[in-house]
Amino acid sequence: MIEFAKEVEQRDFFGVFVTSVSACLPFCQAVLQETSRITVGSSIQPIYFQSARLLADNAAFMHEISGGRFRLGIGISHAPALDRYGVQNTGKPITDMRAYVAELRAAEAEVGELPPIVLATLRDRMLDLACEIGDGAVWANGPRHTVASQLAGRARTSDDDFSTSAMIPTVIDDNVDAARNVHRKTLSRYVQLPNYRAYWKASGFEQEMTDIENAIHSGDLERIPSLLTDEWLDSTTLSGPETRVRDGIEAWYDAGIKTPIIVPSATKGGQTAGLAAIFDMYDR
Template sequence: MNIALFGSADTVAGLEADIAAAAAEGHSSYWTPQIFGPDALTAIAVVSQSVPNIRIGTAVVPTYPRHPMALAQQALTVNQVSGGRLDLGIGLSHKPVVEGMWGMSFDRPVRHMSDYLKILMPLLHDQAVSHGGELLTGRGEIGVPATAPPVLIAALGEQMLKLAGKLADGTVTWMTGPKTIAELTAPTINNAAEAAGRNRPQVISAVPICVTNDVEAARARAAREYAIYGQLPSYRAMLDREGYDGPADLALIGDAAQVVDGLQGISDAGATTVVASPFGNADELAETRAVLAGLT
């Protein structure tokens, strides 16, 4: 079982401290979001200078605000300064954000991601691109000497998973349980990659976890902290596939043995890496991190 850690902070210094702690705990990779805090790629470039020996991934950078040529330039720069330790997770975001906050159209999201990858992937691999797509156009090349980071897309549904297998290096999921990974996620992306003659893709599966002796209180906390994910259509569909009422049902909550069994179940379902996202009070967070450190 390959375990990674998920975390975030309000400041780059805070993120640096958490990633340094993760590295000291023996984790080989750490994933951080791009939401409304510090810019993830900029932060990774900074943190990588002081924290060696751990891969750092984005989960995920939204595609709509950044043209793929601009993202290719930034990602290659980050991979150059980090010594090739970037894992580039990208995603569509959600209609309320794309349309409500950014004033952009969320129509045809799969077509958008297809155009995006057809521009992004060649550029990351030191190739010129000339793509006039239905939604995006990209022509030119990037002059940043660096290895290409793996590109993982936030693919939950069947069409996005097929696209991830065909054009990208894998998927990074959230709010997706073991039943869905075994029945939909892993077979769909693996079959698409095989049909396209690509290497077996990564399936990065992130899940909230809390090692605790007060399961009821932790479930109530999970229901509050993760409530939004039960309302966004893409995550709601994943919860429905598992038969869960809400995110608290998906979170791994219990004693150390129960949580480790849950992590193993996600791995056995087909996740190549299980990304643990600890939550809870201070004591629970410390205990959860200690249990995770014991798995590295």
């Protein structure tokens, strides 16, 4: 993956963003030290995994050694992930995030200048908080039409110094249905998260989410992929031939997302094949 990150830089892409899975911050530091131009961001580092004071130390260090190329993306994460890591006694998301960012900024006088702080958001209240106390907002698996409407009503999000990003699962394949079926497998675990289902219901996909809830309650988890409709998938992912994916990326720019974060996979070969397909698409 570090070699791929170096190739990202050689090909003049904007940057690399690292998910919360598997040593997010050390991975970001490794990429920063192996590159010299690209932006590197955590998307995201869960706030309950590390104290604000310790994270401020680490973030200020990466900001300094990279010459300002690091973006600190932080978020609440989800209850199943927190349970898996033994995290307990969490509070209300908005309250906890506000307090955490305040602690980060309070440490700045001691640890040194912090990088831009980007908040993971889905719902309006977290986006409002990002506009108030953060330097950017990042969505994961948000429907494009919903993200566009959220951004449209907030002047702060159009400021040049405020970043707007969206993590978009992407499969490039001439067979659109085959590409969608990859997303059906990878996103099945996300639709089992209550907070995501509530968001997607509010985004106009109430029937899909209700059907999924019924499958969960009946213990029929194998049926979930079949309940992810093409309409839902096309609102949150990119699938199909290169021209269709390119058009989809442009549509995300039009929606107000300044940095589409492509999360690649493939019908054959997994993530590395997906990354290679992205490279090939921009070689043409």
